[in-house]
Amino acid sequence: MKKRIDDAIFGMEKLDALAATFDRLYLDYTVPPDEQERLNHGAYVFQAIRDEIALVKNELEEMTDM
Numbered sequence: 001m002k003k004r005i006d007d008a009i010f011g012m013e014k015l016d017a018l019a020a021t022f023d024r025l026y027l028d029y030t031v032p033p034d035e036q037e038r039l040n041h042g043a044y045v046f047q048a049i050r051d052e053i054a055l056v057k058n059e060l061e062e063m064t065d066m
Helices: 002-026 033-064
Strands: none
Touching: 002 033
């Protein structure tokens, strides 16, 4: 079971790295004023995904400490 949890943690780390790279390369935070609401919505959705990745990773790490 520990190997499966370790593998899951590693998978979450990879997802987090992909998300960070995507954020730096593809999310353009400089937009015309009429696109600002759309950008904000996309950024909120993206951050929610990153928060969930961190939450799952932390829960998995806590399981390894049991």
